[in-house]
Amino acid sequence: MTTTNVFAAIADPTRRAILDLLARGSRNVGTIAAEFPRLTQPGVSRHLKVLRNARLVDVTVQAQQRIYAIKPEGLADLYEWVAKYQSMWPDTLEALEHYLDARAAGEKAKGKKR
Amino acid sequence: MTTTNVFAAIADPTRRAILDLLARGSRNVGTIAAEFPRLTQPGVSRHLKVLRNARLVDVTVQAQQRIYAIKPEGLADLYEWVAKYQSMWPDTLEALEHYLDARAAGEKAKGKKR
DNA sequence: TCGTTAAATAATCAAAATGTTATATAGTGT
């Protein structure tokens, strides 16, 4: 697996969805897979492997189950990278929040993207 | 080009390097390409197209040249996404900065695991 | 040990991304 980096790991929408799911609580593989009816269990396991390699999730063994938990520190790489561009942003971190709020508000009018 | 999203756009290291470069100032394609001796000009143009589609850069025509400029608002999508995980981070935004600083400092003794 | 359950890995395939060379498009200056 060449994918040992955070950027590549979050490039895939399914993996982002898995992270979003885990953000709401840790789960075992079967439970995760159940949320993705379009995918098979091995497919989900492979995505989890990519997330593991990127250090975005953590596994703990519990009987035959593997409980996956989010490990958000892994996102720090990404955070650092984005932070480099903050100086070119509207203004400071504080102003950014307002900017995002405004943007989110404006978004309601149109069909959401992403 | 299926890649109209920021996540996929920044997944590629060359494109991140282009953004880093543009963060230091706008440039025309030839100047950008000169920074990537391993790539040909059409290769660079293709990466620029992906960045354009992701709205991460802006082009202005100047004679026969195309001047590319970074458009960091496009990174807001990413920022929003990461922000969702901030609550699970060490602490607040403020604490995060300290966290990153500490991390950066600790990084000097290489080979860490997180 | 046997049968069941849970998840990972292997083999394989199709689709997408990346890079190349060749060519087209478009603006400049004469």
Added chain:
DNA sequence: ACACTATATAACATTTTGATTATTTAACGA
């Protein structure tokens, strides 16, 4: 109009990714 410069696009080969089915590994309970 012509030659020149700058960049984009087309066509194509190669590599990587994402998904599937089949199989393996491992833990559990009877």
